[in-house]
Amino acid sequence: MKPNERNDRLIYTDEGKFILFHLKNALESDPFSYFYLLPKVHKNPWTTRPIVSYSGSLLYGIAKWLDSTLQKIVDHIPYTVHSSKDFVDHLQELHTLPPSATLCTIDAKSMYTNIDTNHAITVLSTFLNTSTYATGIDPNACIDAIKIVMRHNIFKFGDTYWVQMNGTAMGTPPAPTYAQLYYLVHELTFVRNFPQILF
Numbered sequence: 001m002k003p004n005e006r007n008d009r010l011i012y013t014d015e016g017k018f019i020l021f022h023l024k025n026a027l028e029s030d031p032f033s034y035f036y037l038l039p040k041v042h043k044n045p046w047t048t049r050p051i052v053s054y055s056g057s058l059l060y061g062i063a064k065w066l067d068s069t070l071q072k073i074v075d076h077i078p079y080t081v082h083s084s085k086d087f088v089d090h091l092q093e094l095h096t097l098p099p100s101a102t103l104c105t106i107d108a109k110s111m112y113t114n115i116d117t118n119h120a121i122t123v124l125s126t127f128l129n130t131s132t133y134a135t136g137i138d139p140n141a142c143i144d145a146i147k148i149v150m151r152h153n154i155f156k157f158g159d160t161y162w163v164q165m166n167g168t169a170m171g172t173p174p175a176p177t178y179a180q181l182y183y184l185v186h187e188l189t190f191v192r193n194f195p196q197i198l199f
Contacts, residue, residue: 015065022061031058033155033171035162052155052171059149059172066145067174073133074177079187094198101198112168112179117150120168120182127185149174 037048054060074080081087108114124146128139153169155162168175191197 019061019065022056022064023058026056026058026060029056032161033057033153035155035157035170050170052153052169054171054173057155059152062145063149063173066142066149067172067177069137069142069145070174070177070181073131073137074180076133077180077184079184079191080180090199097198111183112170112175113166115168115179115182117166117168120178121146121150123185124178124181127181146174146178150178 034053036051036053038051040047040049054063081090121143125139125143128134128137128142149172150169153164153172155164155171164170168179
């Protein structure tokens with residue numbers, strides 16, 4: 001196979017056409033994402049949530065393709081709960097819980113920004129190339145797309161331009177799925193050591 005043969009074929013697929021369509025639209029208008037802040041008025045004192053509006057940007061098409069592809073993996077992960085109703089349904093399937101059962105939740109502070117990009121790419125590359133959850137996924141195309149999206153998050157703030165140097169690329173469509181899969185690799189290594197976890 002010639003070096004560019006795989007890429008040449010991709011252009012003629014529906015996925016390739018989707019990516020090229022969004023790339024062309026971004027090049028004809030404004031190719032950059034926009035950064036702004038939303039106030040968290042329910043906090044005391046008020047804090048802000050940083051937002052990057054990615055829609056219509058240069059990498060939007062490839063980011064949407066990556067998100068759609070990674071979602072196919074997430075759908076098969078045993079640790080994924082899709083909604084509150086889904087969670088309650090799963091708990092009810094356990095029937096009667098022992099009196100010592102404990103329900104606990106955790107929340108990671110600044111999880112996305114604390115995921116080191118190089119480490120995540122290494123971990124996800126191994127996962128996508130070896131895991132049965134990633135069957136039918138082109139691991140090389142996914143890793144290439146992850147590198148492009150996560151390492152080239154360029155956005156405007158006022159009349160200045162910024163590039164995010166590390167952490168999950170803010171505002172990108174695959175950000176939640178990327179972070180979820182990154183943490184999944186950790187879960188797969190430690191959950192099996194705790195058979196007392198019922199769900």
